[in-house]
Amino acid sequence: MSISVQDKVLSIIAEQAMLDISDISLNMSVEDLGLDSLGLVEAIFSIEEFFSINVPFNANDPSASEFDISSVGAIITAIEKLVLKECN
Amino acid sequence: MNRVVITGQGTINALGFNVASTLKSMENGQSGISIMDFPNIDRLNVKIGGQIKDFDPQLYFERQKITFYDRFTQFALIAAKEAILQSGLVFEGELSQYSGVVFGTAGGGLQTQDENYRAVYEDGKNRVHPFVVPRLMNNAAVSHVSMSNNLKGPSFTVSTACASSNHAMGQAFHLVRSGAAKVMITGGSESMLCFGGIKAWEGLRVMSQDGCRPFCASRNGMVQGEGAAVFVFEEFEHAQTRGANILAEISGFAMSSDAGDIVMPSVGGARRAILAALQDAKLNPEDIGYINAHGTGTTANDKTETLAIKQVFQNHSKKIMVSSTKSMHGHLIGGTGAVELLACIAALKDGMIAPTIGYQEYDPNCDLDVVPNEARQQKVNAVISNAFAFGGLNAVIALSSI
Numbered sequence: 338m339s340i341s342v343q344d345k346v347l348s349i350i351a352e353q354a355m356l357d358i359s360d361i362s363l364n365m366s367v368e369d370l371g372l373d374s375l376g377l378v379e380a381i382f383s384i385e386e387f388f389s390i391n392v393p394f395n396a397n398d399p400s401a402s403e404f405d406i407s408s409v410g411a412i413i414t415a416i417e418k419l420v421l422k423e424c425n
Numbered sequence: 426m427n428r429v430v431i432t433g434q435g436t437i438n439a440l441g442f443n444v445a446s447t448l449k450s451m452e453n454g455q456s457g458i459s460i461m462d463f464p465n466i467d468r469l470n471v472k473i474g475g476q477i478k479d480f481d482p483q484l485y486f487e488r489q490k491i492t493f494y495d496r497f498t499q500f501a502l503i504a505a506k507e508a509i510l511q512s513g514l515v516f517e518g519e520l521s522q523y524s525g526v527v528f529g530t531a532g533g534g535l536q537t538q539d540e541n542y543r544a545v546y547e548d549g550k551n552r553v554h555p556f557v558v559p560r561l562m563n564n565a566a567v568s569h570v571s572m573s574n575n576l577k578g579p580s581f582t583v584s585t586a587c588a589s590s591n592h593a594m595g596q597a598f599h600l601v602r603s604g605a606a607k608v609m610i611t612g613g614s615e616s617m618l619c620f621g622g623i624k625a626w627e628g629l630r631v632m633s634q635d636g637c638r639p640f641c642a643s644r645n646g647m648v649q650g651e652g653a654a655v656f657v658f659e660e661f662e663h664a665q666t667r668g669a670n671i672l673a674e675i676s677g678f679a680m681s682s683d684a685g686d687i688v689m690p691s692v693g694g695a696r697r698a699i700l701a702a703l704q705d706a707k708l709n710p711e712d713i714g715y716i717n718a719h720g721t722g723t724t725a726n727d728k729t730e731t732l733a734i735k736q737v738f739q740n741h742s743k744k745i746m747v748s749s750t751k752s753m754h755g756h757l758i759g760g761t762g763a764v765e766l767l768a769c770i771a772a773l774k775d776g777m778i779a780p781t782i783g784y785q786e787y788d789p790n791c792d793l794d795v796v797p798n799e800a801r802q803q804k805v806n807a808v809i810s811n812a813f814a815f816g817g818l819n820a821v822i823a824l825s826s827i
Binding site for chain 2: 355375378379381382385386
């Protein structure tokens, strides 16, 4: 399960950032990916649509959200938790 | 007051994907009206429209950008690109600060609204794409044209139903004439041909199910169209100094309000707008050789407009050619005056008088020379373009050759 969440999130981020998945590492930040705020919002929308989850992300003040976007790895971990919660 | 000239024009509409093909279709008296194609059309009584067929936005825009562009924004960007390219202007430095965008639209991002209402109401979805708001907002087309071309001066959207783009071009004209701007990118864009858009119009029972026949005794209503036309309005000396190819001069503009009925037109309001436009342009009625009529093909408009023209032009009204090109491209609502200005410029520049097609039978209530069915070749020196909106808001532009 966790592998496929990671792969799917990576592919969504890669598509949004117009990068190859192979160019994305887990310690990269949103800025490193070259994603602006709207790009991030669109990526989160695609993630929500695919996994049928609600991501608690506030574009108004991303740092105030409980959703950790400090790195690609942090985003994947957070999505994995949300997907698990949804499954339960 | 500065003189204002047109140095670029662009369009996409049911008659063509650019100005040359559109004018060719007008000259040939071709109709762009056909059976429309979109979801749930089987539930509409009105199935015809001036829809732009075989349009692939991916040929014009990067995929990432398309997510921001409603169809009405796509049309505006395509038309603006053609117009600005023709003008030869590049907006940098001070020129960029003194150049802006004013467009008319009535429905704005109606396609985006329609799609997303369908998603949340019909399909029961609880989530919409994050860019719904920036796509549907009425100023989206203006903002994207401003962003794409580095236009940093006065920019806004005008929404006055069927007169939107005439009102918009009038504001652009005033901004350049007063010196508040050197160059204005202006015109209008509309894309209402979707289930919700047509269903709403159907309710009014003013739509024809078989064709748009302005001024014809057998007319039975309007037919909608979609698309955009965009112009470069430039201060005359600025254009002259840089050796620009000047297409025509905007010599006057006027607006009036009927203060009467929310849908029925008024002879008085139309007459006052036409007269005031002539006065503003310092033109006499005898100077006008061609009128691009509002000519919607409804019983009320065409009769009222004929009376207004006769009251203003009196004996000269018999000598003026008056056509409604809506018979070919349909009624683009907030974008219609812009597409119709193309016919006005072609009349001045090339002596091509676009026809009123679909004309079958003389109507004594519309006893004007409506240039029936076939284009004419005749030199004219001054023209006007009428737009009379629902809500009684009228806007008339006068153009002269240069």
